[in-house]
Amino acid sequence: MKEAEERWRREWRKIGYERFDWGSEKPIYSIDVPPRYASGRLHIGHATHYTHQDIIARYKRMRGYNVFFPLCFDVNGMPIEVQVERKLGKKMRDVPREEFVEECRKFADEKIEIMKRQFELLGIWMDETLYYRTDAEYYRRITQLSFIEMWKKGLVYRGEFPVNWCPRCGTAIADAELEYREEETELVYMKFKVQETGEDLIIASTRPELLCAIQMVAVHPEDERYRGLIGKHAVAPIFNRVVEIRAEEGVDPSFGTGAVMVCTFGDKDDVRMVFKHKLGITRAIDRDGRMTEECGLLAGLPVEEARERIKEELQRRGLLVKREKMVHNVATCWRCHTPVEFIVTPQWFFKTREFGQEVLRLADEIRWFPEHMKKRLRQWVESLDWDWVISRQRYFATPIPVWICEDCGYVVVAREDQPYVDPLRDPPPVERCPRCGGRLRGSDEVFDTWVDSSITPLYNSFWRRDEEKFEKLFPMSLRIQSHDIIRTWAYYTIIRSMFLTGKRPWNDIVIDGFILGPDGRPMHASWGNVVDPLEVIEEFGADPFRYFASKTTPGEDTAFRYKEVVRGSRLVQKIWNASLFAGRNSDNIEMPKRLRILDKWVLHAYSRAMREATAHMDSYRWDRAMKVLEDFFWGVFADHYIEAVKHRLGEENTKFTLFTVGYGILRAFAPFLPFVTEDAYQNFFRDKVGLESIHLASWPTPDYHFPEEARLGETIKEVIAAIRREKAERGLSPATPIPRVLVFARGEVLEALKAEADEIAGAMRVGELGIEDLSALERRISALKPNYATIGPLLKGMTSKFVQWLREGEPGERLEELRSGQIVLDGVQVRVHESMVQVVEEWSYAGEPLKIVKAGEAVVGFPTRR
Ligand SMILES: [Zn+2]
Ligand SMILES: [Zn+2]
Incomplete structure (x- = not known):
């Protein structure tokens, strides 16, 4: 089969039946294919998911649709950068920007060639005439235009905002990109003073190094221990910062002493409280993950070192009450697994948070398969705490098309006719700052790659490229994607489609599951349960793999x-x-x-x-x-x-x-x-x-x-099957004739069997086939076998008498007596039941004994005297 598969791969390429036909009158069925990320080998989940899409595409073609099924690759962002860093043995920032970007592109080119071949091996026939890759200028141009349009609509802003920051990668990270891991840490109990009363107040924290950035002490409003302190002030140890003690519903009274310190920004709860209580912001940690000048004796230390240093200091001054080991969830960078920090940096944002309900309304217009997956989007939207951070401080991604005034910070956005534009290379639309006449400097920031991939349905539909085609293709028919990216890809796509077109991006969305290792756990190299789809294809061929995919x-x-x-x-x-x-x-x-x-x-x-x-x-x-x-x-x-x-x-x-x-x-x-x-x-x-x-x-x-x-x-089929089984039991091959078979039935079934007697005889090579009315089949009860399991409990000590009674009578008569419910044994009336015996029957036709088998609405008899 393998040679044949290879032959068809070549032939299909010539036919090109996968091509979308722009001249066709057929209805369009369009698939918003997930651009395959160009970073490496196809794993089994990809192979399965793309096979599903191919199955749908082929099915729709056969149903008469003009199918739009583009071959596409996602080629922006950090996974490629990280691999290129590994390949070069250098950090990105140690390589000139242009050179690094060129390396990334080369890396992606190689991977794309490999991946195209892998799709071909699987028989996944995507349309190369609709090809795109997200790092190409033609694609990035649309990304930039979409940003300019969002800007014009007032949906973009530059904000000082806490962002998840990976100190190793040196970039902001989206919430959806965080990975959590359990880690052991120390809960440190520290001695604060209440300013008004001078009494001690013990507060526990896992982040004592943030004492320097404390903004408030919070207690639960119903916590009896602290009722009297609400409204008073706490003095932090060592730094002597004075902050208010406030009531806050979000505090867990069972954590530590029930009084907590709120800093800018230890964790997400801090961030929430800082904004809710309109607290001040102290920049305690910088972009490299070091403590800032604000932190006095800790300034310049990396976070972990600062934590140890402050503990020593507290200890030395007798301000450390106790230490407790605990396990907590640490948010880490999804690429390099370094713990992330919240830091305040200027970033670009899309205003998304306030549009939650609109997004959900649009999501309701889309058919979800399976339906319950929509809930995950709802939960995500309702849990969002802040807007979408769209800027990244990296190299290999779409440049943000803005210039900033060096003097007054005024922002100049590219004109609509400029993209694709690289602000580091290309001149701004105006020569000087329109506000102060200062010099404009091109931004060196790039977009979060979801900014590119959230417009795939717009790119596919020729948005801002060809209005006529856009009318024809938008909204698209289908998006298929996996459940882990509902909160990113699905959510971002819907919201951007809403902002840019006011419409839903697709009619249907299908959410695919993960493929786990054969042991039911996620596949992990270290667990030795990784299955390589290409090896499966090598051994069995593509069709058997696709069969597996179709069964998920x-x-x-x-x-x-x-x-x-x-x-x-x-x-x-x-x-x-x-x-x-x-x-x-x-x-x-x-x-x-x-x-x-x-x-x-x-x-x-x-x-x-x-x-x-x-x-x-x-x-x-x-x-x-x-x-x-x-x-x-x-x-x-x-x-x-x-x-x-x-x-x-x-x-x-x-x-x-x-x-x-x-x-x-x-x-x-x-x-x-x-x-x-x-x-x-x-x-x-x-x-x-x-x-x-x-x-x-x-x-x-x-x-x-x-x-x-x-x-x-159905009955004819069953009759034939019964004869086949009988042959097998007798050790006869299907081709060996069987001498004589009788089939019994009633009414129209009997008539049908008679009419098709030659079919049955022919199919099963029956020498002599008799088709008779069921009434001609004779039944005789030849014996009753005692069923001790039911006799014992019913008759207790009379079992042997009962068995004797059975033997002495004619079996048919005895069965009738049992059915009457009562018999007399040894002069005693006893209750009996049919279930006390097993009936042995003998069947015959015109005196010829038969073994019978039920077959649908008929009975098949095989003569037992041969
Ligand atoms: Zn990182
Ligand atoms: Zn200016």
């Missing part, structure tokens, strides 16, 4: 299972074999007047399966669709229909049905298993159809409705 449920995390891949391999083989058979023995002809019951039975089942599969595909349940198709294909078509008609090849009805169902089910598998379906099509059906590729065919929507035959056919 959207929104749910799924452990990778080799078992499913193996099952996929078997399905691929079976599809090939069944197509070979169906293709060679079929014809693309009009439906003949006469169809046999099993023909109608399979056509009916095929129609029902396709209806169900279609409904599942339309609600993005590729897993359910695959199950329906597989069940029909194995359980109805391949195992039963094909086997049953081998004796009547060449008949028109057989040829018609084999073609209709054989070619139909092959098409239905095509979006999932593009290689084997193409290969089988080219070998066995193309001569009858003429299309260049199965992927140009339409999705089957058969409408054969034969409910009566569906029911009767």
